[in-house]
Amino acid sequence: MKKITLLYLFLSAVVFGVVACEALLPAAPADDALLDGPIAELTPEQNALFLAGDVAFNDEIFTPATGLGPTFVASSCGSCHAGDGKGTPFTTLVRFGQHDDTGNQFMERGGPQLQNRAIPGHTAELLPAGAAFSKFTPPANTGLGMLGALSDAQILANADPTDKDGDGISGVPNWIDAPDYFKPQWFHKPHNGQYVGRFGKKAAAIDLLHQTVNAYKQDMGITSEFDSEDPINYSVSGQAGDGVDDPEVSTAKVNAVVFYLRTLKVPVQRTPTDPMVVAGKQLFISLDCGKCHTPDWKTPQSDIAVLSDQTFAPYTDLLLHDMGAGLDDGYTEGRAKTTEWKTPALWGLGLSQNSQGGRVFLLHDGRAHSVDEAIRLHGGEASRSVEKYAKLAEAERGKLLRFLDSL
Amino acid sequence: MRTLYFLIGPLLIQVAAHAQPDAARPISTSVTAASAVTVPKPMESDSTPMPKAFADLFYRDSTLRKGKQEKGALKINMDATYDRPFLTSTKAPVSIGGYLEANSQYMQTDGVTDGLSFQARRMTIFLASTINRRIKFLSEIEFEDGTKEINIEFAAMDIELTPLLNLRGGIIMNPIGSFNQNHDGPKWEFIDRPISSITIIPSTWSNVGFGLFGKKYTANWVWAYEAYLTNGFDDQIIANTQNRTFLPATKANRDRFDESFNGVPLVTLKTAFKRRKWGEIGLSWMGGVYNKFQVDGLVLDQRRRVDVWALDFNTTLPTGTFINSEFVWASIDVPPTYTQQFGRMQQGGWVDIVHPLVKKTMFGWKKAVVNAALRVERVDYNVGTFTETGDPLRDDLWAIVPGLSFRPSPTTVIRANYRYHWQTDLLGNPPARTAGFQFGFSTYF
Incomplete structure (x- = not known):
C-alpha cells in the first residue's frame, strides 16, 4: 500500500478518534445537568400534550405573517428561555408606568411593557418620558407546575406583614385583579376580589395561563382568545395592529403551553451529599x-x-x-x-x-x-x-x- | 467585448493548481461545448465561418451530446450544466437523463434519536436539445424528498455568438459559489450537501432572468465569466420560522418565477480561472434589494440590500487527492429595530478532501474506485456582538464528516458517511451535539 494511502488512513483514524472520544453517538447529558424535560410518570396522553406544548414553546417561531408584533421583544418563547433556563440581557424586558398601588398610569402610552423591537415597516417603542421603569430578566421555567399547585393558604401561612416574630422579615402576598378568563381552582382564596399572585418578578400573575397569555401578547405581540389586542406603538399616530387575523395563536396551543409549563420537571440537585x-x-x-x-x-x-x-x-x-x-x-x-x-x-x-x-x-x-x-x-x-x-x-x-x- | 474584458478582467485571479486525474475526481466523463480545444471533422457542411470552439460544439453535437470525449479539455464549475453523462450518448433530437439519490441514516442529538430513516432525497430529470445552430436548450426538473418539492431548477436557452459571448435566458441557476452550479448528487462523496451552500447560499438557487456568459481558453488555461439579472430575494429572509436570517426562505415564494418581489433585479456576477496543473478558482457576487420598499408608489420602507460573496477553489494534488472548497459571506441590511436574532452578517465554508485508495477492476467493473473522503465545514449565521453586552453573537455550527465511497463507474457512487456536528445557539450556550451514520447511493441515468 502506498505511503500516501497509509497517511490518509492514519489521518482518517485520527479524525475518527477525535470525534469518537466521547462516543460515536453523543450521549444524553446527565439528568441533573439539564433544566428541561417533563416530570417523570406522565401518562401517554399527557406526554403527547407535553410534546405539543414543547413544540409551541420552543420551536414555533412567529413571523410578521403569523402575527409577530407589530412591536415585540422576542420572536418565540424559547428565545427568552433557552433550555427552559434564565434569559439574558438580550431578551430582558422593560416594564414601565407604575410607581405605587394605584395602578399603571401609562397604559395609554404603551404600558406596562416596552416592546423595543418592531417588524419591518413599523417603529419600535421608546420609553415614555417620566415613566418609572424596571428591567426584568426572563426567569427559568422549571418546576413552575409545582409552584402553581400550591394552595393560597400554604403561601399565606408564611406571610408576616407586621413582622410579628420580630425577625426583620415580613413577607406579603401581591393581591392581583384577576383577568376575565381566570378560572379559580379550589385552592385559590380571593380577598376583596383579588387573588394571590405567584409568578413574575413582582408576583403579578396569578397562574400560568395568566403568565402565558401576557407573555404571548407583551413579549411577542401574539393575540389569543384571552387577549385579542396587538401591542401597538402609541407614540406613532394612527398605528394599527399587524394586520393578521386574531387570534394569532389558538386556544389549544396556549393550553398546551400551559400544560408544558406545569409539567416541566423540577431541577435535580447535584452532589447533595457532598x-x-x-x-x-x-x-x-x-x-x-x-x-x-x-x-x-x-x-x-x-x-x-x-x-x-x-x-x-x-x-x-x-x-x-x-x-x-x-x-x-x-x-x-x-x-x-x-x-x-x-x-x-x-x-x-x-x-x-x-x-x-x-x-x-x-x-x-x-x-x-x-x-x-x-x-x-x-x-x-x-x-x-x-x-x-x-x-x-x-x-x-x-x-x-x-x-x-x-x- | 473589450468593455467586458475591462469590467470583469480585474476579477481574474491566477492561482496554482494541478491537472486532475479521473481516479480521484468523481465525474470526468464529459466535457463542455465551449471548452473544447480540438475541432473534429464537420458532420455537415456549413459555409458560415464560426469560432473554433463553437464549431467544435456544433459539428459534434446533434443535440447537446458529444460523440466522443475531448481529452485534455479544461472544465470548470461553470461547465457543470453541460457536464453530464446523458449528453454523451445516443442520437435522439432530445436528450433525456437525470440522477437519483437515496440513503438511510441514523442520527442522534444529545442522546435523543428519531431512529433509522430512509430518504429519497431527490430524483432529477434532465431534458436538453440543440434547437438550431448555436442555440441550445437544457432543463433540470427536480423532485425532492419524494414529491414534497417539485422544482424547475434550470430551464434556459443558450445562444452562442462567440465562445466569449453567449446569451442565456429562462430559469437559470445563479452562479454564486461553485456548489450551486455543480450540485448533482453523483458528483459528491457526501450524502449531505455542504451546509453553508444550502443555508447561506440557498442552493439550488435559481430564478428567472437573462444574462451573458463566456470563456477564453488555451490548451492549458481557461478564464470564464457569467453575468445575470434575475428576480431575487424577498423579505422572508428575515421573517421566517428558522428564527435566523435564512436566505433559502425565499424559495418558498413560488411567485418569484412570475414576478419580482420588489421590481429590483438581483445581479449575479462570477468569474473563474483554471490552469492545468494548478486548479480552479472562482469569485462570485450576488446582490440586490430584498424588501418591498414601496407599493403603488407609496413608500413603505427604505431599500434593504442583501449581498453575497463567494470564493471557490478546487485542485488535484500530485497524489491524486482532490480538494474542493467554497467559502461564502453574506451581508443583510436588517432593520435596526428588528431583533438581533436575525444576523446582519453570515459566513461559512467547507473543504472536501477526496483521496482514491484503490483503483482497479472490482466485481467486474473496470477502473472502479474506492475513495476516502473527509469534509470539514463551518457556518456562522450571525456574525457580530450583542448590543446589550458586547458578547459575541453565536448561532454557529462546526461539522466533520469522514466517509468512504465506492464508484463502480464515474457516474455512480455508493457512499457511507459518519457525521458529527456541534451546533451552538445564539447565546453561546453548550452546543447540541449531533452525530450519526449515513449510507446511500447516487447515480446518473
Whole structure:
C-alpha cells in the first residue's frame, strides 16, 4: 500500500478518534445537568400534550405573517428561555408606568411593557418620558407546575406583614385583579376580589395561563382568545395592529403551553451529599436565608395526578419582600411597593450559565454577575443575613456558595 | 467585448493548481461545448465561418451530446450544466437523463434519536436539445424528498455568438459559489450537501432572468465569466420560522418565477480561472434589494440590500487527492429595530478532501474506485456582538464528516458517511451535539 494511502488512513483514524472520544453517538447529558424535560410518570396522553406544548414553546417561531408584533421583544418563547433556563440581557424586558398601588398610569402610552423591537415597516417603542421603569430578566421555567399547585393558604401561612416574630422579615402576598378568563381552582382564596399572585418578578400573575397569555401578547405581540389586542406603538399616530387575523395563536396551543409549563420537571440537585454542600445548606439556614428562600414544600391534591402530594425544594416563599433602596427601581406591579420583589426560586441556580451564554445574570434585572455579588446586593429585609454572610470566613462562604451552585 | 474584458478582467485571479486525474475526481466523463480545444471533422457542411470552439460544439453535437470525449479539455464549475453523462450518448433530437439519490441514516442529538430513516432525497430529470445552430436548450426538473418539492431548477436557452459571448435566458441557476452550479448528487462523496451552500447560499438557487456568459481558453488555461439579472430575494429572509436570517426562505415564494418581489433585479456576477496543473478558482457576487420598499408608489420602507460573496477553489494534488472548497459571506441590511436574532452578517465554508485508495477492476467493473473522503465545514449565521453586552453573537455550527465511497463507474457512487456536528445557539450556550451514520447511493441515468 502506498505511503500516501497509509497517511490518509492514519489521518482518517485520527479524525475518527477525535470525534469518537466521547462516543460515536453523543450521549444524553446527565439528568441533573439539564433544566428541561417533563416530570417523570406522565401518562401517554399527557406526554403527547407535553410534546405539543414543547413544540409551541420552543420551536414555533412567529413571523410578521403569523402575527409577530407589530412591536415585540422576542420572536418565540424559547428565545427568552433557552433550555427552559434564565434569559439574558438580550431578551430582558422593560416594564414601565407604575410607581405605587394605584395602578399603571401609562397604559395609554404603551404600558406596562416596552416592546423595543418592531417588524419591518413599523417603529419600535421608546420609553415614555417620566415613566418609572424596571428591567426584568426572563426567569427559568422549571418546576413552575409545582409552584402553581400550591394552595393560597400554604403561601399565606408564611406571610408576616407586621413582622410579628420580630425577625426583620415580613413577607406579603401581591393581591392581583384577576383577568376575565381566570378560572379559580379550589385552592385559590380571593380577598376583596383579588387573588394571590405567584409568578413574575413582582408576583403579578396569578397562574400560568395568566403568565402565558401576557407573555404571548407583551413579549411577542401574539393575540389569543384571552387577549385579542396587538401591542401597538402609541407614540406613532394612527398605528394599527399587524394586520393578521386574531387570534394569532389558538386556544389549544396556549393550553398546551400551559400544560408544558406545569409539567416541566423540577431541577435535580447535584452532589447533595457532598460534605461542603451539606455544610453550605446548614449555613444557608443559619443565616436565615431560608426564611424567604423557603426550601421545603409539599403540594396538595392537583388536577394533574403527578403534581399531587409532591415534596420539593424550590427555595422560595412566593411572597414579596422589601429588598431595600439598592434594588428599588421605582417601578412596581399590583399592590407591591417599589422596593418589594417576589422571592425568586433558587433551584436551577447552578445551571444558570448553561442558558445565559456561559455567564450569569442574576437578580431581577441581571445586574449581578455572580452568586456572591447577588447576595451582597440584597438589602432591606435581607440586610441582617447579608451582614452575617459578609462576616463569614472565606472557607465558610465557599461552602455556602457550593451549596447554592448545587441547586 | 473589450468593455467586458475591462469590467470583469480585474476579477481574474491566477492561482496554482494541478491537472486532475479521473481516479480521484468523481465525474470526468464529459466535457463542455465551449471548452473544447480540438475541432473534429464537420458532420455537415456549413459555409458560415464560426469560432473554433463553437464549431467544435456544433459539428459534434446533434443535440447537446458529444460523440466522443475531448481529452485534455479544461472544465470548470461553470461547465457543470453541460457536464453530464446523458449528453454523451445516443442520437435522439432530445436528450433525456437525470440522477437519483437515496440513503438511510441514523442520527442522534444529545442522546435523543428519531431512529433509522430512509430518504429519497431527490430524483432529477434532465431534458436538453440543440434547437438550431448555436442555440441550445437544457432543463433540470427536480423532485425532492419524494414529491414534497417539485422544482424547475434550470430551464434556459443558450445562444452562442462567440465562445466569449453567449446569451442565456429562462430559469437559470445563479452562479454564486461553485456548489450551486455543480450540485448533482453523483458528483459528491457526501450524502449531505455542504451546509453553508444550502443555508447561506440557498442552493439550488435559481430564478428567472437573462444574462451573458463566456470563456477564453488555451490548451492549458481557461478564464470564464457569467453575468445575470434575475428576480431575487424577498423579505422572508428575515421573517421566517428558522428564527435566523435564512436566505433559502425565499424559495418558498413560488411567485418569484412570475414576478419580482420588489421590481429590483438581483445581479449575479462570477468569474473563474483554471490552469492545468494548478486548479480552479472562482469569485462570485450576488446582490440586490430584498424588501418591498414601496407599493403603488407609496413608500413603505427604505431599500434593504442583501449581498453575497463567494470564493471557490478546487485542485488535484500530485497524489491524486482532490480538494474542493467554497467559502461564502453574506451581508443583510436588517432593520435596526428588528431583533438581533436575525444576523446582519453570515459566513461559512467547507473543504472536501477526496483521496482514491484503490483503483482497479472490482466485481467486474473496470477502473472502479474506492475513495476516502473527509469534509470539514463551518457556518456562522450571525456574525457580530450583542448590543446589550458586547458578547459575541453565536448561532454557529462546526461539522466533520469522514466517509468512504465506492464508484463502480464515474457516474455512480455508493457512499457511507459518519457525521458529527456541534451546533451552538445564539447565546453561546453548550452546543447540541449531533452525530450519526449515513449510507446511500447516487447515480446518473
